Amino acid sequence: MKIFAFDTETTGFINKKENDLDKQPRIIQFAGILGNLENGVFEEEERVNILINPKTNIPFGSSEIHHIYDVDVKDAPYIEEVIDDIMKYINGPDIIIGHNIEYDEDMIKLELKRLQKEFQYRPKQIVCTMNETINFCKLAKKNEASKGFKRPKLGELYKKLFGEYFTGAHDAIVDVEATLKCFVELVNNGIIKVKQKQDNIMTLF
Structure with a gap:
């Protein structure tokens, strides 16, 4: 099956209550790895690793997290110059994969909406390694009164699987x-299960 794992870095966090697109964050890095899992x-x-000029200053607080500064993107292409290439990676594979992928999806949808291209978002199937491993990691919530387990950070999931954090x-x-x-480790251990239909569309079950 053809899979594409990806991640974005942005100028900040999405405000779900804000309707003004100009006040929402922008993507400054889109990275992914495409391949076959058989x-x-x-x-x-x-693999793709694209820096994007957001046409606005990157807040210093955001730069402290992802270490991307204004100088790094000043000569980078604008989102409208690379969005079609990005969508080929999103819409082409059998499955797209991300950790907390909902956030990355929302960021791409925001960029598409600014360009009046919302209709272009058509991934075949989506897997979130965060949501799919809540019961596998079994991490306690800070609020002991809350039911269930907390959603694992990528580093926490990695540590659970491989016994160490990644750098x-x-x-x-x-x-x-x-x-x-x-x-790949989750699939091989049966924690995430995928099967191939006759029409070659991969389905989570």
Whole structure:
């Protein structure tokens, strides 16, 4: 099956209550790894790592997290110059994968909405390694009165699977490598199950 794991870095956090698109964050890095997963073995075909000029200053607080500064993106392409390429990676594979992928999806949808291209978001299937492993990681919530387990951070999931934390978190391509490694391990251990239909569409079950 063809899979694409990806991550974004942005100028800030989405405000669900804000309707003004100009006040919402922008993508400044899109990174992903494309390849085939067959019989438990992943074979990488291509990786993409695009810096994007957001046409606005990157808040210093955000730069402290992902280490991308205004100087790093001043000569980078604008989102309208790369969005079509990005959507080929999103819509083409059998499955797209991310950790807390809902956030990355929402960011891409915001950018598409600014460009009046919302209709272009058509992934075949989506897997979130965060939501799929809540009961696997069984991490206690800070509020002991809350029911259930908390959603694992990528580093926490990685530690659960491999016994150590990975280095370089919050660089999009590093996060993608960690997410992809976790996904393959989760599939191989039956924690995330996928099956192939006759029409070659992959389905989670």
